[in-house]
Amino acid sequence: MSGRREKEGWxxxxxxxxxxxxxxxxxxxxxxxxxxTCQPLASLRCLRLIRYRATSKVxxxxxxxxxxxxRETRGQCAGNVSSPGAAADCAARETPREGPIVLDATxxxxxxxxxxxxxxxxxxxxxxxxxAKQRAGExxxxxxxxxxxxxGLAVFGDQRxxxxxxxxxxxxxxxMVEAPIVQPEVxxxxxxxxxxxxxxxxxxxxxxKLAAGADFxxxxxxxxxxxxxxxxxxITAQERLQSTQETLxxxxxxxxAAESRLNNGLATLPDVLNARAETSQALFDMESADGDTKIAxxxxxxxxxxxxxxxxxxxxQNGAPLPEALTMSIDALIDRAMANRPDLMAQASRIRAAxxxxxxxxxAYKPQISLSGSVAQTSVWxxxxxxxLGPASQxxxxxxxxxxxxxFDGGARKNELLIAExxxxxxxxxxxxxxxxxxxxxxxxxxxxxxxxxxxxxxxxLLKSANESYSxxxxxxxxxxxNLIDVVTAEKxxxxxxxxxxxxxxxxxxxxxxxxxxxxxxxxxxxxxxKLQSEDGNK
Numbered sequence: 429m430s431g432r433r434e435k436e437g438w439x440x441x442x443x444x445x446x447x448x449x450x451x452x453x454x455x456x457x458x459x460x461x462x463x464x465t466c467q468p469l470a471s472l473r474c475l476r477l478i479r480y481r482a483t484s485k486v487x488x489x490x491x492x493x494x495x496x497x498x499r500e501t502r503g504q505c506a507g508n509v510s511s512p513g514a515a516a517d518c519a520a521r522e523t524p525r526e527g528p529i530v531l532d533a534t535x536x537x538x539x540x541x542x543x544x545x546x547x548x549x550x551x552x553x554x555x556x557x558x559x560a561k562q563r564a565g566e567x568x569x570x571x572x573x574x575x576x577x578x579x580g581l582a583v584f585g586d587q588r589x590x591x592x593x594x595x596x597x598x599x600x601x602x603x604m605v606e607a608p609i610v611q612p613e614v615x616x617x618x619x620x621x622x623x624x625x626x627x628x629x630x631x632x633x634x635x636x637k638l639a640a641g642a643d644f645x646x647x648x649x650x651x652x653x654x655x656x657x658x659x660x661x662x663i664t665a666q667e668r669l670q671s672t673q674e675t676l677x678x679x680x681x682x683x684x685a686a687e688s689r690l691n692n693g694l695a696t697l698p699d700v701l702n703a704r705a706e707t708s709q710a711l712f713d714m715e716s717a718d719g720d721t722k723i724a725x726x727x728x729x730x731x732x733x734x735x736x737x738x739x740x741x742x743x744x745q746n747g748a749p750l751p752e753a754l755t756m757s758i759d760a761l762i763d764r765a766m767a768n769r770p771d772l773m774a775q776a777s778r779i780r781a782a783x784x785x786x787x788x789x790x791x792a793y794k795p796q797i798s799l800s801g802s803v804a805q806t807s808v809w810x811x812x813x814x815x816x817l818g819p820a821s822q823x824x825x826x827x828x829x830x831x832x833x834x835x836f837d838g839g840a841r842k843n844e845l846l847i848a849e850x851x852x853x854x855x856x857x858x859x860x861x862x863x864x865x866x867x868x869x870x871x872x873x874x875x876x877x878x879x880x881x882x883x884x885x886x887x888x889x890l891l892k893s894a895n896e897s898y899s900x901x902x903x904x905x906x907x908x909x910x911n912l913i914d915v916v917t918a919e920k921x922x923x924x925x926x927x928x929x930x931x932x933x934x935x936x937x938x939x940x941x942x943x944x945x946x947x948x949x950x951x952x953x954x955x956x957x958x959k960l961q962s963e964d965g966n967k
Contacts (some may be wrong), residue, residue: 516641520564533739549733556647563640570633576618583611613804623794632784642774649950664934665721671926672714679710699912751940751958768948782852789845795833873946880936887932894925
């Protein structure tokens with residue numbers, strides 16, 4: 429079941445794509461035409477930042493509901509399997525929803541509804557949204573350098589000058605000239621050629637924008653996983669509370685049997701006191717479980733971005749099917765992670781951005797050719813204290829081409845190039861680390877899920893055996909065949925079996941979601957990595 433990688437040693441680097449191939453994969457995903465809900469005016473529902481299609485399946489609390497309903501949830505701008513470019517473009521167009529969220533204490537929330545709320549109102553998604561918007565703005569700034577700069581200037585002034593003249597021409601050896609002037613002017617500055625520096629800056633900004641889009645998707649997936657984990661922890665706490673309530677009833681039954689035998693002269697007072705102590709312990713455990721449930725509610729409201737409070741109700745049906753097995757081998761899971769994980773896409777884009785920065789640093793050694801010009805309407809009315817001057821109102825202009833080439837800068841360009849190349853190597857090393865981390869996380873999730881399946885099967889068998897053991901011990905005690913110690917021991921085993929069953933069920937659900945998260949499959953319209961039991965419990 430584990431595939432070739434589990435049977436044999438597998439070197440993850442042996443099949444790793446080169447950095448260019450990794451970035452090409454990002455561009456291929458970009459061109460794949462993934463559906464985005466932010467297509468302008470595609471439908472009335474697309475005008476909402478989040479779209480949720482309510483179906484009958486949404487009323488079920490199960491792993492299948494989580495995966496399918498999350499696909500129907502349009503979190504922020506991310507559509508079904510939204511590409512980094514589509515996410516970044518939509519984040520640039522749209523603005524996060526303002527205002528806090530107030531949860532309805534009377535409404536029973538499904539997991540999909542909570543994820544929808546979180547993606548709009550959790551501060552972490554709003555922060556990453558704004559960062560994606562900033563990267564899109566930086567790309568616009570880089571592109572603007574290809575256009576000329578036009579500036580309008582208007583001068584209104586008056587100037588008085590002393591102009592020296594020989595005494596035969598001017599009695600005092602100088603003349604006083606006063607010149608009022610009005611000059612509206614338009615100037616032009618246009619960088620014609622810079623040997624690729626602007627192109628490298630635009631490419632770098634575009635890669636950073638793609639990285640921001642991938643980060644946007646990553647944050648949405650991480651938030652969905654966080655909400656799902658908090659949701660299932662609350663379910664676990666509720667089921668643990670229910671289990672302690674059942675244990676309390678079991679302890680009360682044991683106490684009643686001991687008191688009945690004492691009244692009939694068949695038991696001793698220490699037996700009754702022992703049974704009462706077990707009942708008190710069960711009551712203590714129930715109160716502890718009740719407190720844990722309220723704390724879990726507070727944690728869930730915080731995860732969705734609402735004011736932390738225990739006033740939340742979830743749709744926690746226990747009859748939903750559970751995941752029972754994997755549908756993919758470990759090889760396929762790792763390949764899916766390498767293709768789908770947005771953190772790998774983001775880092776591949778950052779490598780491309782770093783390479784573009786190296787290009788920009790190298791182009792600084794080349795000259796720049798610029799065009800400059802101006803045109804104005806100059807109106808002047810000069811006067812002098814000796815002689816006569818005439819007014820003028822004529823168009824004036826200037827034009828020129830300049831070549832700017834920095835010859836010496838004290839090593840500034842050299843150090844800029846060294847820094848850019850160091851950042852490129854750093855980004856490549858980070859991709860190596862992220863690649864290895866992703867592989868480790870997939871392996872961990874794969875092993876943890878298989879372990880959770882076996883633990884759940886063992887917990888079911890344990891609960892069945894503990895139930896039978898307690899029932900048999902209680903009946904035997906009533907007939908005087910066994911003593912109270914045997915009943916109390918069976919009672920404790922039953923309580924532990926109930927808690928083990930609750931923990932195993934919760935762990936199985938969380939590990940199934942974690943497997944989808946580790947492979948980058950949350951919020952994506954792809955087949956699940958696990959299959960579910962049918963609703964009647966059959967496989």
